Amino acid sequence: MPYTLMRHLRRAALVTQQIRVESTMTNLTQKDFLFRPPLAHWTKVIKEAEKIVGYPTSFMNLRWLLSDEFANLAMHLRKVVDSNHPIIKTARSIIYNEQNTLQPWGLVILLLSKAFNPSNTTLLASQVTENQRILAELTEMIRTGHYVHCGLLNVPVEEREQNMDTSMFANKIAVLIGDYLLVTANSMLARLKNQDLSYLISTALRDISEGEFxxxxxxxxxxxxxxxxxxxxxxxxxxxxxxxxxxxxxxxxxxxxxxxxxxxxxxxxxxxxxxxxxxxxxxxxxxxxxxxxxxxxxxxxxxxxxxxxxxxxxxxxxxxxxxxxxxxxxxxxxxxxxxxxxxxxxxxxxxxxxxxxxxxxxxxxxxxxxxxxxxxxxxxxxxxxxxxxxxxxxxxxxxxxxxx
CATH class of the missing domain: 1.10.600.10 (Farnesyl Diphosphate Synthase)
Structure with missing residues (x-):
């Protein structure tokens, strides 16, 4: 195994182990984001779906979790694992949970793509399939980036000098991680060079932004x-x-x-x-x-x-x-x-x-x-x-x- 990949895997494993540490969370009632619907036979259904699309969606996270940029942010995230900042709960949802962080949104998009794509194996058909995989991944990244941004703590100005350094630092990390995911997703969208698709996704980004107000x-x-x-x-x-x-x-x-x-x-x-x-x-x-x-x-x-x-x-x-x-x-x-x-x-x-x-x-x-x-x-x-x-x-x- 190449040395670079080994380094990434060890770094990701270390961060995951740190994030699994139980910490007292603030009792926030922020809006719920669905990373995984509550299915009774979820794993079985997912495995059957992944066989059809021929693409293990669990690796959609790894493609950006093991990047140098995200790995550096994750190392800084370790510094606040003992705090009660919402970013820790968010990170645990992204990197580790009891259901192996399976991603239903991207998988459904891939299933739809499989159902309506031409069955031939021409170069054009292969390019369409690859573009649809990129679409599924960037959709997940936009959702995750927005989720991370929603986990910020509003620290009153008068309290920012009173042992609130950890929360302020965690806020900065949350902003950087969310920005990284959103910017990466937008760059992937731009590389598809499809104006109509860019317009559709931009309307969804508008709706997400308007929802905050x-x-x-x-x-x-x-x-x-x-x-x-x-x-x-x-x-x-x-x-x-x-x-x-x-x-x-x-x-x-x-x-x-x-x-x-x-x-x-x-x-x-x-x-x-x-x-x-x-x-x-x-x-x-x-x-x-x-x-x-x-x-x-x-x-x-x-x-x-x-x-x-x-x-x-x-x-x-x-x-x-x-x-x-x-x-x-x-x-x-x-x-x-x-x-x-x-x-x-x-x-x-x-x-x-x-x-x-x-x-x-x-x-x-x-x-x-x-x-x-x-x-x-x-x-x-x-x-x-x-x-x-x-x-x-x-x-x-x-x-x-x-x-x-």
């Missing part, structure tokens, strides 16, 4: 749910056009607010990634738009399933205050919003376990289950419209939803 936030930039409204309209129309997402009459309306927040937090990016896969394979504009809607509703399905698990699991899972069960509970029992109002400046002051019990007493869990079922049905409908034949690839995509 949607709704009220506390001192740590954690989103505050909208005040519930009685005469709300629950329909949110997801459109495949590239206009900014419609924010009118969303705050306080549980389904509309939840859908919009999920689209901002990654649904739009995943949808554009699926759309881009079909664009690169030369499919019609109509087929590309269906792929976008498929990706959006698949992301919504995974998000609803993840939030359900957080509230129904025997373990005391953390949860976001803008998750679907919380928004439904606030709508069912508006008096609960007084708890949010009292902790408006710092959501960490909320007793999350007591608040969880209040949420469970409402119809929030059942309504979230219905939300999941509705989006899962739309995923099936779009994938059947996209492909009339029941191929092995399409069956595997369906399995990613069915085993939730």
């Amino acid at each position: 949607f709704g009220d936030r506390d001192a740590q930039n954690m989103p505050i749910p909208g005040k519930p409204v009685m005469n709300d309209s629950d329909e949110f129309q997801i459109s495949s056009d590239t206009l900014p997402l419609d924010v009118r009459n969303t705050l306080g309306s549980p389904i509309r607010e939840w859908t919009l927040r999920t689209m901002y937090n990654g649904g739009s990016l995943f949808g554009r990634g699926c759309q881009g896969a079909l664009l690169l394979s030369g499919q019609t504009l109509e087929e590309q738009e269906k792929a976008y809607l498929f990706g959006c509703h698949l992301c919504l399905t995974w998000q609803a399933a993840s939030e359900l698990q957080n509230f129904t699991s025997q373990k005391k899972e953390s949860y976001s205050l803008v998750s679907a069960p919380v928004l439904f509970a606030l709508n069912d029992n508006p008096e609960l919003y007084s708890v949010i109002e009292e902790a408006r400046n710092n959501l960490n002051d909320i007793d999350l376990e007591k608040f969880r019990m209040d949420v469970v007493k409402t119809d929030a869990i059942e309504r979230t289950k219905l939300l999941y079922i509705e989006n899962a049905k739309k995923v099936y409908n779009y994938i059947e419209i996209l492909s009339e034949s029941e191929s092995e690839v399409i069956s595997t995509i369906k399995s990613l939803v069915k085993t939730l």
Whole structure:
């Protein structure tokens, strides 16, 4: 094995070992990002999917984790492993977790690419496949870079000289790691030399940025749910056009607010990634738009399933205050919003376990289950419209939803 590769592997292993050290995390209720949907037979489904695409997606992380630039940042990250900074939790999610950090987004994009690519082995077809692999990887990198940036601590100016050096240093590392991933992803996108694809991904980046300014936030930039409204309209129309997402009459309306927040937090990016896969394979504009809607509703399905698990699991899972069960509970029992109002400046002051019990007493869990079922049905409908034949690839995509 070449010396350079051995050096990278040893360095990555050392950093991983350091990051696995248990540390006391701050009780942040920042929005949840789905690195892996909560599938009962996840590993089996993933292995079957990877056999079809012929590409082990677990190595998509290694391509940039073992680079010199990221390795240098990771060495600095070791200096703050004993702190309670959110970047440590983020790093552990990226480098190590119980499910081997499998990446569903990139894999689905590769599956779509496999389903709609020409079967011939010409040089042009090979180039299309390689470009789609790059698209899958850069989509994952953009999501991870945004996730890292969201893990910053807002340290008050008056406290920055009071033993806050570690937090400030960790913030700098988080900014550098996030910037590195985003810049690398954009450079990969530029190298594809496809103006239409660049336009699609740029609209997703716009949505991610606009999401950071949607709704009220506390001192740590954690989103505050909208005040519930009685005469709300629950329909949110997801459109495949590239206009900014419609924010009118969303705050306080549980389904509309939840859908919009999920689209901002990654649904739009995943949808554009699926759309881009079909664009690169030369499919019609109509087929590309269906792929976008498929990706959006698949992301919504995974998000609803993840939030359900957080509230129904025997373990005391953390949860976001803008998750679907919380928004439904606030709508069912508006008096609960007084708890949010009292902790408006710092959501960490909320007793999350007591608040969880209040949420469970409402119809929030059942309504979230219905939300999941509705989006899962739309995923099936779009994938059947996209492909009339029941191929092995399409069956595997369906399995990613069915085993939730």
